Amino acid sequence: MKSLELTKDWKPSEKFESILSKMTEYSTLPTFKEARQIWKYLSVKNDEDFNHLSWGELLSRAKILNVHTYELINGLARVIEQIGEQPIIEICAGDARLSYHLQNRGVQIKPIDDNSYNLSKGKTEILSHADALKKYNPKIVLGCWVHPEEQIGFDVLDFPSVNHFIDIGEGIGGATWMTNKIYTKRDFKIKELEDLSKYCLNRMDRPPRQSTRITWFRRKF
Numbered sequence: 038m039k040s041l042e043l044t045k046d047w048k049p050s051e052k053f054e055s056i057l058s059k060m061t062e063y064s065t066l067p068t069f070k071e072a073r074q075i076w077k078y079l080s081v082k083n084d085e086d087f088n089h090l091s092w093g094e095l096l097s098r099a100k101i102l103n104v105h106t107y108e109l110i111n112g113l114a115r116v117i118e119q120i121g122e123q124p125i126i127e128i129c130a131g132d133a134r135l136s137y138h139l140q141n142r143g144v145q146i147k148p149i150d151d152n153s154y155n156l157s158k159g160k161t162e163i164l165s166h167a168d169a170l171k172k173y174n175p176k177i178v179l180g181c182w183v184h185p186e187e188q189i190g191f192d193v194l195d196f197p198s199v200n201h202f203i204d205i206g207e208g209i210g211g212a213t214w215m216t217n218k219i220y221t222k223r224d225f226k227i228k229e230l231e232d233l234s235k236y237c238l239n240r241m242d243r244p245p246r247q248s249t250r251i252t253w254f255r256r257k258f
Contacts, residue, residue: 053078061099063134069106069236080244096240102182103205103249105135108236113179113203114142116230116253120201122176126169128193129183133161136179147173153184167192174198181205182239194223200256203230205237208250225254 056075059067079092096102117125123145127136130148137160139146148161149169164172166189178193182205193202208229230251237249 060104061101063132063137066105066107066110066138069108069238072104072106072238076238076242077244092242093240100132102240104238105138106236106238109233110135110138110142112230112233112236113251114139114144116203116233117144117146117177117179120177122200124173124175125177125179126173126175127179127181128166128169128189129180130161135181136160139179146179170196170199177201177203179203179205191223194225194254202254204252204254205249206252207248208234208252223254224257226257228253228255 053075056067056071059065060072060075075095076092079090079095090098096104117139125144125146127133127146127148128150130136130150133148133150136146136148147169149164149166150161151165152161152163162169166183169175170178170192175196175198178199178201180190180193180202183189190202190204193199202225230253233251234249235247237247237251239249242248
């Protein structure tokens, strides 16, 4: 699949070209250490290596909100494998890059997006989250920076087939659907996967703060 296009008028210096390629190519992944190298560099310098782009501007041009790292993908795959339930869908999947890398690690997951941001491509099925829930009756739902409307998260938790919802975003208390404490009334246990959250970098992060949290909702039985 074609790489994600940054801009046509510049190229990064050789010392960063390999890492940047891993970050922006659809089929490759940087390690967290590699991604953090660029992240920390751009927090103190904004020079010709990146055409004077900030970290946020760099990811915006690449149409990347969350940098998927090698450690993050492997960790998510292990968690899903340990849960051991099917079917699995990813909602608000955009270009399906997250699902693509999980599929490469043996996870049978279906990427879904309503294409409201015109990002869907590849094997993403164009469908609303509500219609996807009805069509697939998933046991596991994955979401990465889903739309901040409260109803999406609540629709997932309220759907009878869903036993697990793994949400990658700002977490509890952030400016997301979890800000409203109504979610606590759902019949789910809530746990942050801190060992995975630490491998996330998103477009808004500024060193030393990493704002992404991976929250696991597990239905109480």
